[in-house]
Amino acid sequence: MDRTRLVEQLERICGAGGVFHEPSDLLVYEYDGSVEGAVDIQMPVAVALPTSTEQVAAIVRLAHAAGVPVTARGAGTGLSGGAVAQAGGIVVAMTRMTRVIEIDRTDRTALVEPGVVNLELSETTGPLGYFFAPDPSSQRACTIGGNVAENSGGPHCLKYGVTTNHILGLEVVLPDGSVVWTGERVAGAPGYDLTGAMVGSEGMLGIVTKALVRLTPNPEATLVQLAAFRDIESASQATSRIIAAGILPAALEMMDNLTIQAVEPAYHAGYPMDAGAVLLIETDGLTEEVDAIGDEITEICRQHAASEVRSATEQAERDLLWKGRKMALAAMGRLSPNYYLHDTVVPRSKLPATLARVEQISADHRLPIANVFHAGDGNLHPLMLFDRRKPGDVERVLEASKEIITYCVEVGGALSGEHGIGTEKRDYMTLVYTGEDLAAMAGLKNAFDPASRFNPGKVFPKGYMCGEVRALRAQAMAQKYGIHPI
Amino acid sequence: MAFTPSSPLTVDGVPVADVVAPESAEHAAALLREAADRGHGVVPTGRGTQLALGNPPRRADLAVSTANLGGILDYEPTDLVLSVGAGARLGDVQAVLGEHGQWLPIDPPGGDDATIGGLIATALTGPRRLASGSLRDLLIGITVAHATGTVSKAGGMVVKNVSGFDMPRLYHGSLGTLGVVVSANFKVLPRSRAERTVVSRHPDLHGALAAAERMRESRVPATGLEVATDGTGARAAVRIEARDSTLPPLVTETERLCGGDQETLATEASRAWWAAEAEPFRLSGAGDDVIVRCTARPRDAAEMVRSVLSALGPLEVEVRRLAASPAVGEATLRLALAGGSSAALAAVQAALLGVARHVTILAAPAAAKADIDVWGPLPEGHAVMASLKAQFDPDNVLNPGRFAGRL
Numbered sequence A: 001m002d003r004t005r006l007v008e009q010l011e012r013i014c015g016a017g018g019v020f021h022e023p024s025d026l027l028v029y030e031y032d033g034s035v036e037g038a039v040d041i042q043m044p045v046a047v048a049l050p051t052s053t054e055q056v057a058a059i060v061r062l063a064h065a066a067g068v069p070v071t072a073r074g075a076g077t078g079l080s081g082g083a084v085a086q087a088g089g090i091v092v093a094m095t096r097m098t099r100v101i102e103i104d105r106t107d108r109t110a111l112v113e114p115g116v117v118n119l120e121l122s123e124t125t126g127p128l129g130y131f132f133a134p135d136p137s138s139q140r141a142c143t144i145g146g147n148v149a150e151n152s153g154g155p156h157c158l159k160y161g162v163t164t165n166h167i168l169g170l171e172v173v174l175p176d177g178s179v180v181w182t183g184e185r186v187a188g189a190p191g192y193d194l195t196g197a198m199v200g201s202e203g204m205l206g207i208v209t210k211a212l213v214r215l216t217p218n219p220e221a222t223l224v225q226l227a228a229f230r231d232i233e234s235a236s237q238a239t240s241r242i243i244a245a246g247i248l249p250a251a252l253e254m255m256d257n258l259t260i261q262a263v264e265p266a267y268h269a270g271y272p273m274d275a276g277a278v279l280l281i282e283t284d285g286l287t288e289e290v291d292a293i294g295d296e297i298t299e300i301c302r303q304h305a306a307s308e309v310r311s312a313t314e315q316a317e318r319d320l321l322w323k324g325r326k327m328a329l330a331a332m333g334r335l336s337p338n339y340y341l342h343d344t345v346v347p348r349s350k351l352p353a354t355l356a357r358v359e360q361i362s363a364d365h366r367l368p369i370a371n372v373f374h375a376g377d378g379n380l381h382p383l384m385l386f387d388r389r390k391p392g393d394v395e396r397v398l399e400a401s402k403e404i405i406t407y408c409v410e411v412g413g414a415l416s417g418e419h420g421i422g423t424e425k426r427d428y429m430t431l432v433y434t435g436e437d438l439a440a441m442a443g444l445k446n447a448f449d450p451a452s453r454f455n456p457g458k459v460f461p462k463g464y465m466c467g468e469v470r471a472l473r474a475q476a477m478a479q480k481y482g483i484h485p486i
Numbered sequence B: 001m002a003f004t005p006s007s008p009l010t011v012d013g014v015p016v017a018d019v020v021a022p023e024s025a026e027h028a029a030a031l032l033r034e035a036a037d038r039g040h041g042v043v044p045t046g047r048g049t050q051l052a053l054g055n056p057p058r059r060a061d062l063a064v065s066t067a068n069l070g071g072i073l074d075y076e077p078t079d080l081v082l083s084v085g086a087g088a089r090l091g092d093v094q095a096v097l098g099e100h101g102q103w104l105p106i107d108p109p110g111g112d113d114a115t116i117g118g119l120i121a122t123a124l125t126g127p128r129r130l131a132s133g134s135l136r137d138l139l140i141g142i143t144v145a146h147a148t149g150t151v152s153k154a155g156g157m158v159v160k161n162v163s164g165f166d167m168p169r170l171y172h173g174s175l176g177t178l179g180v181v182v183s184a185n186f187k188v189l190p191r192s193r194a195e196r197t198v199v200s201r202h203p204d205l206h207g208a209l210a211a212a213e214r215m216r217e218s219r220v221p222a223t224g225l226e227v228a229t230d231g232t233g234a235r236a237a238v239r240i241e242a243r244d245s246t247l248p249p250l251v252t253e254t255e256r257l258c259g260g261d262q263e264t265l266a267t268e269a270s271r272a273w274w275a276a277e278a279e280p281f282r283l284s285g286a287g288d289d290v291i292v293r294c295t296a297r298p299r300d301a302a303e304m305v306r307s308v309l310s311a312l313g314p315l316e317v318e319v320r321r322l323a324a325s326p327a328v329g330e331a332t333l334r335l336a337l338a339g340g341s342s343a344a345l346a347a348v349q350a351a352l353l354g355v356a357r358h359v360t361i362l363a364a365p366a367a368a369k370a371d372i373d374v375w376g377p378l379p380e381g382h383a384v385m386a387s388l389k390a391q392f393d394p395d396n397v398l399n400p401g402r403f404a405g406r407l
Helices: A003-014 A023-029 A053-066 A118-128 A144-150 A194-198 A232-244 A257-267 A287-303 A315-326 A328-334 A348-364 A393-410 A426-432 A435-448 A466-481 B025-038 B090-098 B116-122 B167-171 B205-216 B244-258 B267-281 B298-312 B342-353 B382-392
Strands: A046-048 A070-073 A090-093 A100-104 A109-112 A167-173 A179-183 A207-214 A221-229 A251-256 A277-285 A308-312 A338-341 A369-374 A382-386 B009-011 B014-016 B018-020 B042-045 B062-065 B072-076 B081-085 B139-145 B151-155 B180-187 B194-202 B222-229 B234-242 B261-265 B290-295 B317-325 B330-337 B358-363
Touching (some): A003 A046, A003 A053, A023 A046, A053 A167, A070 A144, A100 A118, A109 A118, A221 A232, A232 A348, A257 A315, A338 A393, B025 B042, B025 B139, B205 B244, B234 B267, B244 B261, B261 B267, B267 B317, B298 B317, B342 B358
Antiparallel strands (some): A100 A109, A251 A369, A338 A382, B194 B261, B222 B234, B222 B317
16 A cells, blocks of 8 residues: 555544644654664654544554554653654554543542543542552653553652553554453453553553553652762662661652752752762651651661751652652753663662662763662663764763663663663663563564564564564574474 | 372362473473373462362363472562562461561462462452552562473563563463463562451441441551451451551541441451451362352442342352452352252352352362353453463463363
8 A cells, every 4th residue: 555545544534634644744753752873763654643442443454454564652752762663654643542531439440541641640630539650750741551551660669569550451452453451440350461461562562542540549648858878879778778677668769969960950959969879768658657657767867877868748848859850851951962861670789789880881981870760679770971962972872871781680680670672672682581581472472463563673672573483482492402393 | 309299180070190290490391392292281280279260171181280399599688579489388488578577468368378370370369459469469570381392581580670571460360371380579568567457247248338338438548358248247357557656546447437346356366367267268178169259340349249149049059158358349259059060050150240240260069160161251352362372372281271261
């Protein structure tokens, strides 16, 4: 099917205003929030903006008939290239499916369309006494559909869990254009956990058209504490002690000195400029509990030579302390024209060693690296500061990234804690997974999308075509047992 | 030391000719591959405490036991992560975690005697689901032996991980039909040192359900909220876990809201009470009785609980026990089935499907299961589920016919 005919058909489904096909309109859809250089950009043939499940299904059937790839897209805030149409084809942008269909206070659920913005959902349910717990830092812009695709985290997933812990069921358009509900608003649905398989599948298994999400009751009391330490080492030790004491804070974030240098002059959050590291610790729950835990945390921080521990219970004070953390990325512009934000995870006990290694890599490559991250769950976010205009800068960033990832994997960590693999890290997958591990993932892909039509080119290392699972398995077995099946 | 579980083993009346306990993941995979080549059916088994769950196997030539795949592989208390062999008994795992004030917050009936692999396979839960979810929410990594003769792992030993598809959740609750779990990694949680349970007795189910409803709307964060009856009267039980200093006001509030005749149990008594409460629902203790789980939306749960009893009224069954977690939308019944015929069980299933959204027969005499799918009607998404089965177990080696839709 030629381009003109494809656009014509799409317009028949979504209306003329629901399809972009002029190159000037498509420009914005050729990339997402990822750093160019780490992720390739690619222009789709057309962008469709459906307003209903039926339209999504019709688009997918059209693509199926035309043999064209389909890439679903939310707000495009992803950081691993997940929403880039790597193989061209149709981008299905879900940003016009923005209805909150139902909020059920008894069930503590919300039924929403995928284009609903994360923070707007919590703002809608807040006055009723509930919030949607996953809170990625892009929450002002990112969509629930995107959160599902990436299994998004955020500072508060230390206590509340990541997106998959908050999704009860999904309406999904499958690659053949059929529509199914996975899971239900009812526990005990029989069969395989298709909801669990869908969450975090980076748009490669199905397109979410409705999500039934869990709502969490607003906590009665919230306490935010800021503790300043001499160095990262003592802040890390205090973190481990807090967790070991049986305390599960709602969030436990760390910022190093370089981050403080960027943030404090810009936002005046009150972070001590001379601190080697600060911890931002949020505790929530019943009023009595929060008070007691807050005292315990203060005591632990003091034992680890915190020079200062400040506590804030009032909303305005709490917001100010959080402001520095939430605006940290924006503040980096004060230090450098570009940054590359990394996302890896290590066991919590490996944090001090890992941060020391990051510092060494920073020195080796003459590349300033700021650290602002989720210390409570070992989720690192090294921020590499560079200048794209300087020859060699991008290459040095990529080289340093590789060294950081390799180290994190060596100490038992993971490639990504909350940003996903996409194209950014697909070629690192073999660092942690064997051919057999990847073959199992390919089995899941094949069960949903045997023709590899949804978001091709993601997650699997280049050259690992999903259509070749049998070959992969044979290869894995050959390596393992010297068996060569025909 | 190699250990071979005692033969003969029967699964739903089907005798299993042979039981083998592999000593490694690779050994398990090779056994499965061999079974596939011979066209055999394999029943994965741990300590056998949950084998009642599922349809009768189409064939069962071999049981692959995880008896030699137990033990704690890695445990970092400060990282709150655990890696454990599939054959490890939950109770043993909890004892090790308990030394550090930590645990896996799950409590399916009889769960302490079950293995980690078995608990992943069945996905059964207990009253604690209300506050802590299930193993699904704790699972961070897994190693599986496949019927194609390969071993795969997914996830890892960190609590946040989006490196590739979320395979652990696919295997959770799949009744061993996609592969045999060899080991699994979990995030573990600190365990509350103190707990209280307020048990209130009410003249009828209405009173107990109303108490549960008031509790759910209150500020008290219950970690167990159960309504139960054995035919005479009914009771509501509320478990509260907190620091010693914060318990008293929460208990007072609970006592005020529950009404009825009350008894408040302190930590040890509370723990013993919930263990005893679960006892009738232990699958391995069902004998000739039927254990069945009904679920509904939480908003419809109270109505479901009331309707369940009237729906069963006209049938020749005796409800020995009913326990429900209305806030989760779940009710479990233990029934004595007159005659134990398949027609009688089919009638029970049909009657319950009229008042509940899903009905799962968790345990029943083998003969009674002959004509029904214990999982109920075909689940939505069945076509995708069948494709998954075909991808992971193309020769239908693993628990053939035992899962939903007879996969």
